[in-house]
Amino acid sequence: MATSMAEHHAVRLAHAEAHAALHGLSLTPLRRQVYEAIVASERPIGAYEVLDALQPQRGRVPPTTVYRALDFLLAHGFVHRIESKNAYVACCEVGVPHCSQFLMCDGCGATVEIPGDAFAGQLSHSAPAHGFEVHRQIVELSGLCALCARASRASCASA
Structure with missing residues (x-):
């Protein structure tokens, strides 16, 4: 039986809260709400979109407060930044150290994280051969998800 989106979000939030408790991290109400907004988005969400999502619950929140919450979530592996x-x-x-690559749909904005330490290692190990020192690695692939690709082919076929 398929789980509902709300159940999926609740599981992700529970996992994040358990990780925070296990590691003595303070998942304050604001940090939790920021994380919830990101999980609920199902696509990359910017800081000002997070502000908009928080407004019904918290009223006006200063952008710096949201940025601090995002910095915490990023530093402790709850979220990734799509550069x-x-x-x-x-x-x-959450809680499992890994390197990731991201598949991002140009049509609907859906983003899929693909953990891939082996691929990240290959990229990092090839850099020194070119005299390059890697400090941070971000791999983002853009294209069309299956639904958008199918819709694109259908519209081209009917044209």
Whole structure:
């Protein structure tokens, strides 16, 4: 039986809260609400979109407060930053150190995290051969998800 989106979000939040408790991290109400907004988005979400999502619950929140919450979530592996969009997505494996690549749909904005330490290692190990020292690695692939690709082919076929 398929789980509902609400159940999926609740499981992700429970996992994040358990990780925070296990590691003595303070998942304050604001940090929790920011994380919830990112999980609920299902696509990369920017800081100002998070502000908009928080407004019904918290009223006006200063942007610096949300940025501090995002910095905490990023530093402790709850979320990833999508550099090309200046936005955030919930980590698929909170509490498990990993390198990730991201598949991002140009049509609907859906973003899929693909953990891949082996691929990240290959990239990092090839850099010194070119005299390059890697400090941070971000791999973002853009294209069309299956639904958008199918819709694109259908519209081209009918044209």
